Amino acid sequence: MSAHQGPGHLQVVGLTGIGEVHAGDDVAALVVDALHAQRASLSDGDVIAVSSKVVSKAAGLTVADTDRDEVVLRESRRLVAARRTAGGTARIVESAAGPVMAAAGVDASNVEGEVVLTLPHDPDAAARALRTRLHELTGAVVGVVVTDTAGRPWRTGQTDFALGVAGLDPVEDLRGSLDTSGRELSVTARAVVDELAAAADLVKGKAEGVPAALFRGLGDLVLPLDDPGPGARSLVRSGAGDWFRLGHVEAVRAALGAGGVEPPPVTPGTLTERLDRAAEVALAAGPVTGGVVRRQGPALRVEAADDFSLGALTQRVLAALWTEFLVGLADREDGGVLVRTVELPR
């Protein structure tokens, strides 16, 4: 392999020996010490990736002796999806730190004693402070990525992403640039800081006490010292651009006005359990005069004090059944409605 380090030749080095971090620690100094111990030093254009865990510990963002669930709710701005699990409730939320992620990024691993760790509410500010301090200590103009870990909706396993960024453009915008055939590129904007976070995780690992990584060879990616860039917060998608504002179950419940019903379990369970949940959702969606929804064999029987209410309640039952992968077939009989069901292909 060529020893030449030009564009297209990237080195990623895990920083060992940082050890346990405590509230008040100077993370930049710990990084510089770790570099020195590895006979390395920072140069202009380098990028340092640091796990949020270290940043949170240094900032003293531990919550002691308390209910983790409570902390998750406090660190959440909005519920996106939830399921009941053996151990409690698993929630995907819009976190106070910015991104949509499981448990608002509240972390009970790698923390000593009975405490949980929360994320900084302004991770970009944390990255900027780290960048400034690294410059003070070394004179080098570097980029900083504060990384965190999250799952993905349609893929198993977690990857690291950029929670906070300073001195780097979060996105390398290729819109309008031409591809090798002279055509305008349809792939428009690379989230380069998320790719840096993922790459850093390859050397950082989780259990090995390597909470930081050095990148060398990224060329002109690092911005001038007086330009922190727009930060990782700019990567958070919201509003009309968010096509997945809620999970599919949560969306239907919200549309019916039954958002307050207990989350469904991770595994849907028996037909009986699924029918009972659908009945509960239908009835929770606002009061219905004389409204009754109850199981009758493998079907649901719907009753109400008047036909208008019966029609509304039946429609709710049909929509709620869809969230259980069931198609309802409604027939009026004996002053009520019998809704039989057919399994939806999954």
Added chain:
Amino acid sequence: MSAHQGPGHLQVVGLTGIGEVHAGDDVAALVVDALHAQRASLSDGDVIAVSSKVVSKAAGLTVADTDRDEVVLRESRRLVAARRTAGGTARIVESAAGPVMAAAGVDASNVEGEVVLTLPHDPDAAARALRTRLHELTGAVVGVVVTDTAGRPWRTGQTDFALGVAGLDPVEDLRGSLDTSGRELSVTARAVVDELAAAADLVKGKAEGVPAALFRGLGDLVLPLDDPGPGARSLVRSGAGDWFRLGHVEAVRAALGAGGVEPPPVTPGTLTERLDRAAEVALAAGPVTGGVVRRQGPALRVEAADDFSLGALTQRVLAALWTEFLVGLADREDGGVLVRTVELPR
């Protein structure tokens, strides 16, 4: 920086000079030639990441002179979410190649002439073939990742991910291992091949004709030659584990039985447009005797031949309004229902 290359010291090298790839080309030979031109050669434990674009071109997966939309639908197994755009319809689908992604991964950039490029339907088989051929040519036992590019639901910008994998475990499972405090790790499984794909993108780039990357320093990640591992297909999440089977709009429409209505536009538009769409969805959700939903000023007027139908149709209107970020307030009047609306906070 230390010249020592141990665990925690990763090199990523972009392979230049591969040039335009044509149907029938031997991708492995192109990779080996590119390595030689950079005075490098493959060793046991190396990992090669190759853009799917190159694999698809070599496999002749081009479709000439046709409607891109048609190709996207053909390469789709299931629609997940869609929006109308200025240029047509943007679709997120479960692709024939496996992952949920925009446009089923059909690519019109970096392709010569009036053709589009599709993904291999078995990307893991493509990765395995590449691994076997690289071994034939060099004797080295390496890992292979076929990479592709996708957006993410809650973050702007695209990142690369592993579409096909051979000779690597897609997930590094940390379940049950202890963290540095002796506690069981709550972060369970790292999607290491997706992180490799993301890291490769940092040196590959999109417009620069660098469609492959070499990783050195990954240690014991590469599996023995006779063990391809479970492939990237094993990372695709589906069934009850998929909490985002449909977008929030698509979920509500599907629950109402109105999945066939034209996708909403990327930008919701005026109140009038939003009310008209809600009315269309409510009426599309199965026949209602004498069913009418029409705008009346800033509200919707609902009518039906009987009270049961009126109740059902009104409930549909309320749910459909939710997909337009509107809360409906229904009042019975003059034999019908007037549904006034209030904006939902976004």
